[in-house]
Amino acid sequence: MTTDVIQPGPDELRALVDLERGAIDRRVYWDEAVYRLELERIFARCWLFVAHESQVAEPGDFLTTYMGEDGVIVARDGNGAINVFLNSCTHRGNRISLAEVGNRRRFTCNYHGWTFGLDGALVALPQEDVYRQTCPGFDPGDLGLHRARVVSYKGLVFATFDEEAPGLEDYLGDYRWYLDVLLDNDEDGTEFLEGSIKSRMACNWKFPAENFAGDSYHAAWTHNSGAMAMLGMGVGKSNQENSYQINVNGHGWQFGLDMVGNAMVLGEQDIVDYLREREEKVAARLGKLRSRMVGSISSANLFPHMSFLPGQSTFRTWHPKGPKGIELHTWVLVNKSAPESLKSLYMKGVMRTFSPSGTLEMDDGDNWENSTQTNDGVVTRRQKLHYALGLDSGIQHPELKGAVHLRKYNDSNQRAFYRQWLKLMCDERAHASRS
Amino acid sequence: MPVNLGETPILRKPVAPPPPMLPPRDLVFEVEQFLYREARLLDDERYQEWLGLMTEDVHYWMPGIQSRHRRDKKPRLDPRRMAFFDDDLLNMRRRVTRFLDPTAWAEDPPTRSCHIISNIEVELTDAPGQCRVYSAFVNCRGRGEAEEYWLSGRRNDVLRRVEDGGLRLASREIVITQTVLLAKNLNVFL
Ligand code: FES
Ligand SMILES: [Fe+2]
Numbered sequence: 001m002t003t004d005v006i007q008p009g010p011d012e013l014r015a016l017v018d019l020e021r022g023a024i025d026r027r028v029y030w031d032e033a034v035y036r037l038e039l040e041r042i043f044a045r046c047w048l049f050v051a052h053e054s055q056v057a058e059p060g061d062f063l064t065t066y067m068g069e070d071g072v073i074v075a076r077d078g079n080g081a082i083n084v085f086l087n088s089c090t091h092r093g094n095r096i097s098l099a100e101v102g103n104r105r106r107f108t109c110n111y112h113g114w115t116f117g118l119d120g121a122l123v124a125l126p127q128e129d130v131y132r133q134t135c136p137g138f139d140p141g142d143l144g145l146h147r148a149r150v151v152s153y154k155g156l157v158f159a160t161f162d163e164e165a166p167g168l169e170d171y172l173g174d175y176r177w178y179l180d181v182l183l184d185n186d187e188d189g190t191e192f193l194e195g196s197i198k199s200r201m202a203c204n205w206k207f208p209a210e211n212f213a214g215d216s217y218h219a220a221w222t223h224n225s226g227a228m229a230m231l232g233m234g235v236g237k238s239n240q241e242n243s244y245q246i247n248v249n250g251h252g253w254q255f256g257l258d259m260v261g262n263a264m265v266l267g268e269q270d271i272v273d274y275l276r277e278r279e280e281k282v283a284a285r286l287g288k289l290r291s292r293m294v295g296s297i298s299s300a301n302l303f304p305h306m307s308f309l310p311g312q313s314t315f316r317t318w319h320p321k322g323p324k325g326i327e328l329h330t331w332v333l334v335n336k337s338a339p340e341s342l343k344s345l346y347m348k349g350v351m352r353t354f355s356p357s358g359t360l361e362m363d364d365g366d367n368w369e370n371s372t373q374t375n376d377g378v379v380t381r382r383q384k385l386h387y388a389l390g391l392d393s394g395i396q397h398p399e400l401k402g403a404v405h406l407r408k409y410n411d412s413n414q415r416a417f418y419r420q421w422l423k424l425m426c427d428e429r430a431h432a433s434r435s
Numbered sequence: 436m437p438v439n440l441g442e443t444p445i446l447r448k449p450v451a452p453p454p455p456m457l458p459p460r461d462l463v464f465e466v467e468q469f470l471y472r473e474a475r476l477l478d479d480e481r482y483q484e485w486l487g488l489m490t491e492d493v494h495y496w497m498p499g500i501q502s503r504h505r506r507d508k509k510p511r512l513d514p515r516r517m518a519f520f521d522d523d524l525l526n527m528r529r530r531v532t533r534f535l536d537p538t539a540w541a542e543d544p545p546t547r548s549c550h551i552i553s554n555i556e557v558e559l560t561d562a563p564g565q566c567r568v569y570s571a572f573v574n575c576r577g578r579g580e581a582e583e584y585w586l587s588g589r590r591n592d593v594l595r596r597v598e599d600g601g602l603r604l605a606s607r608e609i610v611i612t613q614t615v616l617l618a619k620n621l622n623v624f625l
Pocket of ligand 1: 089090091092093094109110111112113114
């Protein structure tokens with residue numbers, strides 16, 4: 001354990017991430033000072049995924065989640081707009097919503113009864129006249145819950161507390177072309193199925209994020225037992241020449257063009273049939289190449305911490321809880337137009353593979369916790385970690401967008417993740433968020 | 436004027452529940468022994484024998500619980516929502532396949548698990564040969580050097596008598612006390 005919480009400067013940070021040689025300093029996984037800087041410069045500045053629009057479909061629908069360690073409420077108001085604001089009262093800071101999900105017209109704080117609208121504005125308070133008489137310059141308009149900027153991309157709702165951050169379009173860039181594989185392969189769009197499974201892991205948030213960004217290499221080894229359970233055989237060697245890693249602004253996606261490889265792991269023939277039946281339709285919409293990505297063996301991470309398995313249709317966020325902890329929220333994404341019976345198969349398939357009881361996720365969590373725990377021994381921490389796979393694998397591709405690397409057994413996306421991490425961590429702007 | 440010291444309409448009067456239809460003592464004893472043996476099979480990782488205690492049409496369900504306000508019209512648990520377990524026999528067998536696979540790295544060295552089963556109530560049902568069984572459990576898992584995970588909750592089972600004269604588990608609903616699972620995984624049946 002370190003007691004040093006002095007903020008590391010840019011030179012110190014640059015020394016942690018050697019992208020030329022592919023070496024990463026273990027300090028990024030345990031150091032309290034590094035972690036605090038991540039909360040300031042990554043989680044308080046990036047566009048963070050907070051919800052799918054379908055989770056707050058009706059006016060008054062809300063859910064509570066986190067942006068970094070800051071609790072927020074995501075609520076749809078009477079005008080249909082989605083608002084994101086701090087879940088902390090402007091009076092004494094009490095938590096406003098204790099429920100994780102629900103429907104309300106307004107939020108009333110349990111402490112003194114200040115009441116806020118679905119847009120976070122202070123709309124009523126007990127004994128308001130006392131405030132008006134004895135509190136010079138009292139203006140309820142100044143006392144709304146602190147709001148984030150909110151923008152959606154094809155159903156996914158993102159928010160940022162950084163007033164100066166460029167728009168979501170810039171943040172996602174060409175990654176949208178890949179997101180469309182999931183979000184736009186059907187004209188009716190997508191939804192999250194009801195319910196979210198939440199769990200805690202004692203690992204640094206970057207281990208799962210970088211794993212989903214590009215660690216195809218672990219799958220055959222880590223998940224052999226899960227594949228035995230779901231398919232009756234191991235993961236098998238994948239064809240490296242027809243597989244890619246792509247990255248854009250630190251977002252990563254590794255994939256093959258096998259169309260159904262990951263979907264098969266859900267253990268439901270009907271899901272595979274559904275994907276095969278739709279191939280032509282999807283190809284007409286997104287082109288041949290992207291139609292082969294829909295259910296393929298793949299994984300992805302949208303920087304910093306929203307990961308998904310395109311083939312399994314599971315989305316998750318790894319909310320940081322200190323340098324050595326996360327809270328994992330898991331959902332299932334489906335096409336709105338899919339038959340109800342198929343939606344239920346997707347839900348069960350995700351549950352039995354990538355949820356806490358899942359035959360595949362169980363082995364992941366163990367690895368990430370142990371990687372986190374070992375890294376801060378005083379001698380251990382001086383040994384760098386190896387991230388040099390595929391250092392020269394960059395290619396030009398006629399169709400694929402972003403930085404493209406051949407072969408998915410590759411650390412390129414992880415290096416890209418840390419390149420973006422370093423860039424943001426070295427941005428010394430004083431305080432991006434309006435106070 | 437006397438002050439009112441408690442007889443307000445909010446202080447509800449006690450209502451005695453109707454006396455239960457007591458099940459036969461032998462059946463209660465048999466159910467208890469069934470549940471204790473089942474727990475021991477799980478603690479000893481004798482998963483195939485444990486599967487042998489299920490009916491062919493077993494439904495094994497552990498819903499995720501949502502933290503919602505009391506006046507919320509939607510329930511805190513709902514079969515249409517994402518669950519921790521929502522299995523038929525085939526999928527329970529799939530999970531057991533992983534547990535018993537030598538490459539299930541997270542199970543080696545093994546997790547040390549102890550199930551404590553209590554508060555057993557047996558209710559006769561209209562279906563012949565079937566009874567409803569309520570129980571509470573505490574489960575403790577130890578992993579590696581110092582990992583420890585506690586879970587507690589209630590179970591609502593249906594047990595059915597089958598041809599060989601024994602009891603089998605036909606359905607189980609497990610409701611735990613956590614909404615956020617305070618563990619990295621659920622490598623245990625409850
Ligand atoms: S803290 Fe919320 S009303 Fe006082
Ligand atoms: Fe994995």
